[in-house]
Amino acid sequence: MQNSSVNAQSNFQSCSPAPPLVSACDRAMMKRCIELARRALGRTTPNPLVGAVIVQNGEIVGEGFHPGAGKPHAEVFALRQAGDNARGATIYVSLEPCNHYGRTPPCSEALIAAQVAKVVVGMVDPNPLVSGSGIERLRKAGIEVVVGVEEEACRQLNEAFIHRILYQRPLGILKYAMTLDGKIATISGHSTWVTGAESRALVHQLRAACDAVIIGGNTLRLDNPHLTSHHPDAHNPLRVVMTRTLNLPLNAHLWQTADAPTLVLTETEAHPDLREQLLNKGVEVVTLKPLTPAKAMAYLYDRQLSMVLWECGGTLSARAIADGTVQKVLAFIAPKIVGGQFAPSPVGDLGLATMTDALTLERVSWRQLGSDYVVEGYLP
Ligand SMILES: NC(=O)c1ccc[n+]([C@@H]2O[C@H](COP(=O)([O-])OP(=O)(O)OC[C@H]3O[C@@H](n4cnc5c(N)ncnc54)[C@H](OP(=O)(O)O)[C@@H]3O)[C@@H](O)[C@H]2O)c1
Ligand SMILES: [Zn+2]
Numbered sequence: 001m002q003n004s005s006v007n008a009q010s011n012f013q014s015c016s017p018a019p020p021l022v023s024a025c026d027r028a029m030m031k032r033c034i035e036l037a038r039r040a041l042g043r044t045t046p047n048p049l050v051g052a053v054i055v056q057n058g059e060i061v062g063e064g065f066h067p068g069a070g071k072p073h074a075e076v077f078a079l080r081q082a083g084d085n086a087r088g089a090t091i092y093v094s095l096e097p098c099n100h101y102g103r104t105p106p107c108s109e110a111l112i113a114a115q116v117a118k119v120v121v122g123m124v125d126p127n128p129l130v131s132g133s134g135i136e137r138l139r140k141a142g143i144e145v146v147v148g149v150e151e152e153a154c155r156q157l158n159e160a161f162i163h164r165i166l167y168q169r170p171l172g173i174l175k176y177a178m179t180l181d182g183k184i185a186t187i188s189g190h191s192t193w194v195t196g197a198e199s200r201a202l203v204h205q206l207r208a209a210c211d212a213v214i215i216g217g218n219t220l221r222l223d224n225p226h227l228t229s230h231h232p233d234a235h236n237p238l239r240v241v242m243t244r245t246l247n248l249p250l251n252a253h254l255w256q257t258a259d260a261p262t263l264v265l266t267e268t269e270a271h272p273d274l275r276e277q278l279l280n281k282g283v284e285v286v287t288l289k290p291l292t293p294a295k296a297m298a299y300l301y302d303r304q305l306s307m308v309l310w311e312c313g314g315t316l317s318a319r320a321i322a323d324g325t326v327q328k329v330l331a332f333i334a335p336k337i338v339g340g341q342f343a344p345s346p347v348g349d350l351g352l353a354t355m356t357d358a359l360t361l362e363r364v365s366w367r368q369l370g371s372d373y374v375v376e377g378y379l380p
Helices: 024-040 076-084 106-112 133-140 151-157 159-165 196-207 217-223 272-280 292-304 314-322
Strands: 051-056 059-065 090-097 118-123 144-147 170-180 214-215 237-245 264-268 285-289 307-311 330-336 362-369 372-378
Touching: 024 051, 024 059, 024 076, 024 090, 024 118, 024 151, 051 170, 059 076, 076 090, 076 106, 090 151, 106 133, 118 133, 118 151, 133 144, 151 159, 159 170, 170 196, 170 314, 196 307, 196 330, 196 362, 196 372, 214 217, 214 314, 217 237, 217 314, 237 292, 272 285, 292 314, 307 314
Parallel strands: 090 118, 118 144, 170 307, 170 330, 214 237, 214 307, 237 264, 264 285
Antiparallel strands: 051 059, 051 090, 330 372, 362 372
16 A cells, blocks of 8 residues: 655646646646545545645645545645645645544645645535535635536546445446357356456456455356455455355355455355354355345445445346446457357346337447457446
8 A cells, every 4th residue: 555645756747837717737736636546446435535736836745645434634645745835835636625523624624724725626525415515614714716627537536435425325337248249158157258368457457446346156156256356456345245045165266365355145044054164264144134236235335335346147237237236337348259049148137128128328438458348338
């Protein structure tokens, strides 16, 4: 984990004076805030990712990011680094400074005490109860506040946090890899690997940004996955197996909890021996009755999680969609054909009879990764 204050000298950048309303420099500084914030990817839940940069006379004199819940906010690290140079300076921060006493004192007061001249905010706080109050407090103290610089990028950075605040549920992302003929495995259930190395590297990065990854019992039995981010410094998500039967093997990569934590969600009291052995290996086993994706997501929300990746097969993914627990889809498509009338596809039965009933993704984007394509979009 890197230090949350960043060496200002090594990151020296200059800004031209006399900026227009929102200058290229303002945008560059906000992008730098986002870059800093991303250093804590996967580690801040239930808090947002936030970065801050302080600029005095066209030079960066302080930088910081929020490293995780209970730790100081980005502005505090940046102010510490800037010291006296914060007086009369401009601070850029990707999210509206907080204005309430939580686990840490309000950043609005710290900025006023440091006598900064101007605050440039990426986006307002999405919580309707406090939204705008930090900005108002700063303006009342005579500080100039500009809001909405690189707003879309700031919102994208914290899309899971925003979803969590607005809907009291984690953001659900369904990710799958399929062949050109729409299969996620062959007729025998074999699926390693559908896509190429570049796509798999992106999945590892995605896991590092997520708080949990969910699979169904069948995927565990057939694939025996690791579900880690495959990088020594990256965050590993909580690995969750949903199984109604608890009919799981005694040996599985997921039971190696030194790599990453594992949680088994089940609705049965059967297999007490297996349950006991899993507990001995450090695996958590939790009973939720009835076991549904909606219940699982409510439980993960209560455990303070914000971003959950569904990496299951079609049976569970269909239930997850039907339950309204999937907001975003990431489909990796490989230029391969495996055929097989009964080879599994990414989404099982949704009960939709006509094409006019199809769930149509919004805000869709495509990109090529090696010889694969990735389609990203949001369910309405
Ligand atoms: N290419 C890819 O991206 C990808 C990703 C994942 C999987 N796969 C492939 O998909 C195949 C497995 O697909 P699948 O659809 O059988 O597996 P799945 O959706 O991952 O697992 C289904 C299992 O989920 C459990 N479950 C728990 N709660 C449930 C609920 N409310 N509703 C339904 N199921 C619930 C049940 O486990 P119990 O039976 O233990 O009770 C059920 O059998 C494998 O061949 C695997 O290789 C491919
Ligand atoms: Zn704060």
